[in-house]
Amino acid sequence: MAINIKNEDCVGCGACVSTCPFGALVLEDGKAKVTDACTSCGACVESCPVGAIAADAPAAKAAAPADAKGVWVFIEQRAGKIRNVSLELVGEGRKLADELGQELAGVVIGDGVAGLAKEVFACGADKVYLVEDALLKDYNTDGYAKAFTQLIEKYRPAVILLGATNDGRDLGPRVAARVKTGLTADCTGLSIDPETRLVAWTRPAFGGNIMATIFCPDRRPQMGTVRPKVFKKPQPDYAKSGELVKESVALAAADIRTQLEDIIHVTATAVNLEDAEIIVSGGRGLGNPEGFKLIQELAEALGGTVGASRAAVDAGWKPYPHQVGQTGKTVGPKIYFACGISGAIQHLAGMQTSDMIVAINKDPDAPIFKVAHYGIVGDLYEVIPAIVAKLKEAK
Numbered sequence: 001m002a003i004n005i006k007n008e009d010c011v012g013c014g015a016c017v018s019t020c021p022f023g024a025l026v027l028e029d030g031k032a033k034v035t036d037a038c039t040s041c042g043a044c045v046e047s048c049p050v051g052a053i054a055a056d057a058p059a060a061k062a063a064a065p066a067d068a069k070g071v072w073v074f075i076e077q078r079a080g081k082i083r084n085v086s087l088e089l090v091g092e093g094r095k096l097a098d099e100l101g102q103e104l105a106g107v108v109i110g111d112g113v114a115g116l117a118k119e120v121f122a123c124g125a126d127k128v129y130l131v132e133d134a135l136l137k138d139y140n141t142d143g144y145a146k147a148f149t150q151l152i153e154k155y156r157p158a159v160i161l162l163g164a165t166n167d168g169r170d171l172g173p174r175v176a177a178r179v180k181t182g183l184t185a186d187c188t189g190l191s192i193d194p195e196t197r198l199v200a201w202t203r204p205a206f207g208g209n210i211m212a213t214i215f216c217p218d219r220r221p222q223m224g225t226v227r228p229k230v231f232k233k234p235q236p237d238y239a240k241s242g243e244l245v246k247e248s249v250a251l252a253a254a255d256i257r258t259q260l261e262d263i264i265h266v267t268a269t270a271v272n273l274e275d276a277e278i279i280v281s282g283g284r285g286l287g288n289p290e291g292f293k294l295i296q297e298l299a300e301a302l303g304g305t306v307g308a309s310r311a312a313v314d315a316g317w318k319p320y321p322h323q324v325g326q327t328g329k330t331v332g333p334k335i336y337f338a339c340g341i342s343g344a345i346q347h348l349a350g351m352q353t354s355d356m357i358v359a360i361n362k363d364p365d366a367p368i369f370k371v372a373h374y375g376i377v378g379d380l381y382e383v384i385p386a387i388v389a390k391l392k393e394a395k
């Protein structure tokens, strides 16, 4: 996309100059001028009161390599078990593939992992590319990047989705650089642009204050990572099956510069918010760290897990692994309790796909009530003990 100023229409008001987040517009001889600092973000287009700024539409289909076809999902597995986010992406990938009229494939890399294909087919894939090698038993950056790159160069997919997990965030950019394409990280929405047939990758930008939609018009594959729980895992149908394509890749031990010594499980202290079905989160409205005892009590009564807003984490009331939101975890439980949380956009970015949101806040105008299915206006120090008492009574 390129930004163009129509000199004949520009009145030199400077509205675009103050709007540009990159300081990329200047006034010269009473007319706006775009400098090299322009990132084509398009913020200036709407700011112009006389419509003198235009952004070229993303390059149309014709600009893209025509032979790139198919939607791929990287199937992340650990110790022979598929991570939920990969199956969530198979579900979403299915929709994209259907809209494009192309096939959906999962890419399974590991050793002794052929059995995983069944689950990938059950969740909707037409095909599974399987690479098995003793050197790929556990995830390692060099080996997986080399294997994945070779597959992409051979089959030229149009779209690749990866989970925004530690492994996906490590693998995605490395592979994207090797095949010379772009990658949109941490997407919260995916769709197909009806005009260009490009994937529209949506993600928060500028501190979460706007949602940006990003296109990759000129390169293939179009790549992106998506956080766990942004999409729902499809209901598996084990009657479904597909084509299993076994691939071997040229890989030597010398290609892998790191060696896995040990895996240390930290489950005793870890907080598994992403997989929790019920989350009770506390915010600054608790007033002090002791308030989390009440949150814990409600969580225990419901069989849930404790979450926190960033304000509560920044205050040192809860450690960071409990943080929900744009810079914390993205969660999608069956029930999410927001207690003393105002509902800032950055918090909502991490929990608004929850099936049911219950908000407890003493301010009836708190933004959290706009996304809540049930809202209780009141002091959480009165409301929560009353709920806990009722739950105990019911038990």
Ligand SMILES: Cc1cc2nc3c(=O)[nH]c(=O)nc-3n(C[C@H](O)[C@H](O)[C@H](O)COP(=O)(O)OP(=O)(O)OC[C@H]3O[C@@H](n4cnc5c(N)ncnc54)[C@H](O)[C@@H]3O)c2cc1C
Pocket: 207, 208, 282, 283, 284, 285, 286, 308, 309, 310, 311, 312, 323, 324, 325, 326, 327, 328, 329, 339, 340, 341, 342, 343, 344, 345, 346, 347, 350, 360, 361, 362, 363, 366, 378, 379, 380, 381
């Ligand atoms: C780049 C960036 C990233 C961010 N990432 C995150 C993130 O990942 N997660 C996140 O949460 N935030 C994030 N934030 C911060 C976010 O903007 C908010 O500042 C934060 O979410 C506010 O937390 P809060 O709702 O707990 O506090 P507040 O906004 O202060 O809200 C407290 C609420 O408690 C209510 N209240 C007070 N006392 C009581 C009571 N006794 N009973 C009931 N209700 C009461 C008040 O009415 C108020 O609505 C980010 C900000 C930026 C700029």
